[in-house]
Amino acid sequence: MIPNQPIGASELIITDKGCIYHLDVHPDEIAPTIITVGDPGRVATVSKYFDRIETKKAHREFVTHTGYIGNKRLSVVSTGIGPDNIDITLNELDALVNIDFNTRLAKEEHTSLEIVRMGTSGALQADIPVDTLVVSTFGIGLDNLLHYYNYEENAEVSFIRNAFVQHTALENAAIKPYMAEASIHLVNKFPAREGYVHGITVTCPGFYAPQGRQLRLAPAFPNLIDALSGFTSGQHRITNFEMETSAIYGLGKLLGHQCLSISTIVANRQNKTFSNDGAASVENLIKTSLELLVQ
Amino acid sequence: MIPNQPIGASELIITDKGCIYHLDVHPDEIAPTIITVGDPGRVATVSKYFDRIETKKAHREFVTHTGYIGNKRLSVVSTGIGPDNIDITLNELDALVNIDFNTRLAKEEHTSLEIVRMGTSGALQADIPVDTLVVSTFGIGLDNLLHYYNYEENAEVSFIRNAFVQHTALENAAIKPYMAEASIHLVNKFPAREGYVHGITVTCPGFYAPQGRQLRLAPAFPNLIDALSGFTSGQHRITNFEMETSAIYGLGKLLGHQCLSISTIVANRQNKTFSNDGAASVENLIKTSLELLVQ
Known part of the structure; x- marks a missing residue:
């Protein structure tokens, strides 16, 4: 338009x-x-x-x-x-x-811009150790940004998102997830043979209750992490969560850009393990991914 | 707890x-x-x-x-x-x-902390000129952060929020507003006689479509600004919008802190006017409000 x-x-x-x-x-x-x-x-x-x-x-x-x-x-x-x-x-x-x-x-x-997020993230699967590099094939938004745009999912995305809403029992909640896909062209630049794990990334609109953390306040969805970890749709599973991917994928698609989100895992929320050296983990993400991006 | x-x-x-x-x-x-x-x-x-x-x-x-x-x-x-x-x-x-x-x-x-936001904001009423200082009596959240906490509104707030949802025709939308009130103790430190305008502030989870702006993408709620400007409930009306107040009020209340949001108006979205000197406007907000806060 x-x-x-x-x-x-x-x-x-x-x-x-x-x-x-x-x-x-x-x-x-x-x-x-x-x-x-x-x-x-x-x-x-x-x-x-x-x-x-x-x-x-x-x-x-x-x-x-x-x-x-x-x-x-x-x-x-x-x-x-x-x-x-x-x-x-x-x-x-x-x-x-x-x-x-x-x-x-x-x-x-x-x-059309190439937009590649390089960020940190928490893994939601026990078999994804800290310092792993994860490529987000899809972003599921637990924020509500894309609802302010005339955003429409394609059929595959809509199918997976509906299954996700059912699995997480969010049908009647005030949270209305949306979902968008990565640029396949960019996903293919960071393949499994180079050490990248592929999976769905969930984007959270906060760091504490929106990611299932409890300090003094209990989260309204105390079983969120287990619900996310346990979700599968076909060969797709949720590998990790962070705070930007769904918005980049949704807006990028509407605006006609090629978008990808790559994360280095600094925490594993299932194993309760943490990277011993977060800075080194980020450095590895940047160095390794820049090399593949400019090839 | x-x-x-x-x-x-x-x-x-x-x-x-x-x-x-x-x-x-x-x-x-x-x-x-x-x-x-x-x-x-x-x-x-x-x-x-x-x-x-x-x-x-x-x-x-x-x-x-x-x-x-x-x-x-x-x-x-x-x-x-x-x-x-x-x-x-x-x-x-x-x-x-x-x-x-x-x-x-x-x-x-x-x-219990005293937490006072001093920020910039857009006015939604024609009679609130740029550089006015606005005290937020309530924050209505168009984001979804508080839905991740066990947050319950009091009866007055619930009444106003329900009227707001009806007025803005959001009953069946994916956007589920929440609402929270300022600390009355702090509101009273910044009275009308000192030049502060009081009113409801709407918090938006973005700057473009969530605030009714259109660059290349049309907003899903093109009449949002007029709907916000036209809302009244008793003596309450919506004076302005910005991006943090509802979350500060909601979380502050759950955590037992005294919270207030004060904004200087840098743009009037009805008159399409802008502050000639945003930095001076912010400086005035800070100087004037610090004096009243430390009294």
Whole structure:
């Protein structure tokens, strides 16, 4: 859908310097391949592998470095935590390439970005040890971001999501999960023979009760983790959960981008084990996955 | 509810230095009065009014400064954007004062924190000009965070929320709003005679479609802003929307803290007007509200 009139100043907010509002990035400063990380401090952990850095920008939790590995131009962008931050990041990355900032009209030629999340995650299966690299074939959203868009699942996704809702007994709950798939093109770049485990990832809109944790407050769904671990649909099972994948996959699909989420497992919630060195685990994720991505 | 066994290492994550996981703050480093801001860069904008700063910590989007204004000890903490970040911040602030990090048991004596959000917001009423200071009497959550907790509204709140769901025609939607109230004690510190406008604040789980904005994607609820602006229940109306208030009020109530959200209006979504100087607007919010808070 291409709007036929300029997008208003209250919708598309462009700064005095011609940058998009939250990311504070100019259309010239973003590459067609984008790595997202949650932690602003992790952007430099990725960009240190770049042969050359062109630009560095930082605003709030959104840090962006753009540069090259060989001839491939890449950006690494920190999104901050959670689906609401993904709403900001995905819409603004898309605007940078698919909206003309002078006319405020969608460009006639669509640019499809490659967007690869490299993040941390908790495993939900006993056979996935800490420090494993997991590729999310699908994202199931326990947040509600995609309900604000005219999002429609395809038949396969709808079938799996309905089975998931039944299995987790959420039919009558106030939580209404949605589901979206990864880019198959990108999934295939990170195959099992390279050590990547494939599976469904669940996205949670918080870290404590939404991930079944209890400090002083009991979660409303105390059996959530076991319900997630026990779910299967055909050959699909839930490997892990984290806080951004479903939103990246859902918005990415609506906006016509190729998206993938790769996680390194820092905790196994079934075995109650933790990575001995989370920083090394993240470093391995980045180094290994960057090599396959730029091939 | 006081757990009668130590909270596990996978639930309450304490770093090698004895700090809570995401905030990276030690129990000694947090004051009983806490100001929250969204933007990590805004923490220093608050703490520059402190007479003395004791500690500065920073991890991801969570920056914490603790110090004094006169004899009053205060902390200012950046939460990052959105309800999922509030899940992390509120649970971890509570853990710092109400859980013994040595025994991993809830303390027998409960400490109630004062938590005051100072943020930016969009007005939803034509008669609330930009740069107005708005005190949120209630937060209506269009996110779904509180559904993961055993949260129950009181009768007044339930009545208003039901009227809101009817008015906005959300009865059969996948969005299930929840609602919570401010601390009356704190609301009364920021009265109309000091220039504060009081009203209901709506919390959105995103910045684009969840706030009725359209770039390339149409929102699923295109009439959302008008529906919010047109809602009244008794003397209550919706003054503004933003991205954290409902989660702070809901979790704060469950955890037994006194919470308030104050916003400076940087945009009026009815008049399509914007603050000429957002930074000055934020500065005025902080200076004016700090004075009343420490009185």
